[in-house]
Amino acid sequence: MKRPGPTVWSLFSGGVTIAGWLMLASFIYFCADALRPSPDLHSIPADCDGIVALTGGKNRIEAGIALLQQKPERLLLISGVSPHTGLNHILAATGIGPLPPDMTQRISLGYRAATTIGNAWETAQWAKQKNLHHLVLVTAGYHMRRSLLEFHDIAPQLQFPPYWVQPPAMSTPFHPHTMLLMFSQYGKLIGAFIRLMVLHQPDHAQEGFRPVPPASGTPPA
Secondary structure (H helix, E strand, O other): OOOOOOOHHHHHHHHHHHHHHHHHHHHHHHHHHHOOOOOOHHHOOOOOOEEEEEOOOOOHHHHHHHHHHHOOOOEEEEEOOOOOOOHHHHHHHHOOOOOOHHHHOOEEEEOOEOOHHHHHHHHHHHHHHHOOOEEEEEEEHHHHHHHHHHHHHHOOOOEOOEEEEOOHHHHOOOOHHHHHHHHHHHHHHHHHHHHHHHOOOOOOOOOOEOOOOOOOOOOOO
């Protein structure tokens, strides 16, 4: 007697099971990748002419300043700064303290970016204005993969060697708040991958930008 072939339901459930295991494996890989220790400062290519530090978490700006201090001829962009926040406030809030005037002159503050896509647009415009080509990208480990996707899509002419940092929350990776953060960041990474690599829908419009504030004289110190 001929055995019946697989039903539509069995094929569907089998596909869902395989997809579930693949998603679990990719999430575990994402977590392991995100939790890697920060690279050594001296591992950054010597020909990098700029640095971009993305706001939104601890240790990012500190790492950007450290990279600038390592090679003061570089330029630094802090992207995604809150309106009305000046460099002195940032340095005080991060505990870095005052910097020499010749170093502060090499730091730019980007006030328009409100998302990772906005960070990428802001960086691309700044690099073009400053004639830079090789920028160290500084952000959290859990944010790095998505940032590289967005930055390479919007500014493919630039090189972005990564420098990731670990915020304090990563010291307790199994805490419920940390796990929720990791699930959220993993979901955003998958969404960006599908949009850019599968659906081929790049962000040609300058999304993720705050409205241009009205002119009010010099920027805050």
